[in-house]
Amino acid sequence: MTDTDRPDDEILAAEFALGFLEGEDLMAARGREASDPAFAAMVERWQSQLAPLLDNIPPATPREDVWKRIEADLGVSMPSAEVVELKTKLRRWQWFGGASAAAAAAIAVFAFTFKTAPVTQPVEQAPLAASIPIADTDLRLAVTYLPDRSELLVSASGIAADGVHDHELWLVPGDDSPLMSLGVVVPGEERRVKLDPAVASRVADGSPLLLTREPLGGKPEGLDAGPVVAEGLLRKI
Template sequence: MHEPWDLSDPQERDLAAGEYVLGTLDSRQRANFEALLAVSPDLRRQVARWREHLQVFNDQLDPVPPPETLWPRIARTLGLSDTPWRRRLGVWRGLTAAFALMALVLAGFLYLRPAPGMIPGDAVFVVLDDDQVPGWIISASESGELMVQAVQPAMPSGMAGELWLMKDGEPVSLGMLPDRGEARMEMPRELRSLMRHADLAVSIEPAGGAPQGKPTGPVIDHGRLIPMRGDDKVRL
C-alpha cells in the first residue's frame, strides 16, 4: 500500500494538485482532495498553475496521427458504420496529442514517485481555523474508523488539537490530532450510531490530552461529517 500524501508538506500538496489535474485520483481520493480544495485558496491556485502548465505543453505538442488501419478496426469493434466514423477521425486525431501528453506526464510522476493513496472513507470534515486555513481533513468510514490527515495545523508550543463528538450535549474525546502526516482512530462502538448527525469539534489542548477528559482550550472549529460525492454506497 502506498503512503498517503502528506498534505502538511507544501511540496506534497503541489504534487497532489498535479495528480488531481491529471485525473489519476480515484473517486474517494478526489472527494478528499475536493473537500480541501473548496476551502483552500492556496490549493486552488496550485491547481490553476498545474492546468496552465499542462495546457502550455499541450499547445506545443505536435499531433501524432495513428496508423490508418486503427480507426476502421475500432469502428468495427464498436459496431459503428464506416462513413460517419471516418468523418469523426479529425476530432479523434486532434485529441491524440492531449492523450499522448497525459501519458508522458503520468509516466514521469510514476517514475519519480509511486502514486500514493489519499485517506479512504465515506464522509469527510475539513477543520478550519478563524482565518479559514485548513488544519486537518477528518475522514470516517462506515466501520467506525476515523482517518485524520494534517494539512496546516497551527498549534502553540506544547499544545495539540483534540477531536470531540457531542453526545447528549456532552463532549466525548475521540483522540488527539497529528501535527503532521496522518493518524487513525477508532470510533467507540457505542458512538457509531451518532456519526451521521452528531456535531464534531476540535479544541486546543495540552499535547497529552485535556485534563479530566473535558475540553479546556478554545474551539478551533466545529461541524459535521459530509458524505463524499461520487460514492453511491455512503449511508452516513
C-alpha cells in the same frame, strides 16, 4: 512551473474531483486540498469544468461480455487486479494523450460505473467528510469517516505544534449527552483512528464536530473540555 503545478498534480486533482480515489490515496488528496491552496484550486477548477459534462452523460452499465471480449483479443484471462490496473492505465493514457475534457470525463465515468456497478453500496455506508477551518488562517483540518470500517481519517497537514497546547477533536451527539472524544490531533500528520463502537454508532450525516484547545496530552480527566477553536459538520460525499 512550480511543484504544485506539475502534470501529476493535475491528474491527481482530476481523479479526486471525479471520485476515483480511495483509501490512503483519498486521505492524502484530502490532506493536500486542506493544506495546499494551489492544489485546492486545481480540484475546484476540475469540479467546475467536469460537473456540467457529467450531467449530460447518462448512467450506463457495461455488458458482461465487454471484458470477456478484451480478454479474448489479448489471448489471456485477466485477474480482477489486472482489470483494475488496465482501467487505471486507460485513464492516464487519456490525460497524457491530450484527450478533450468531455472525452476524458466520459471514459472516467464509464470506468467508474463499471467498477462500482456489481456492488450497490448502502446509502448509510457512504463516507462522511468535514473540512474544518482553523481560526482566521487558510489552514483546514480534513476529517473523513469510513462507516464500513468505523475508521476516522484525520489530516492535519500544514498545522504546526506550539509546544504548549494540544487540540482535541470532539463529536457532538444528536441529543444532550456529553461530547465524545475522537482523539488528540497530531499537528502536521495524517492519522487513521479506529472508533469505539459506542462512538461510531453516534456518527451520522450532519454530525457537528468541535476542536478544542487542551493542555499537552489532551483534556485532563475530570475537567471540562477547553475552549472551542474550530468547528464543522460531517457530510456525505
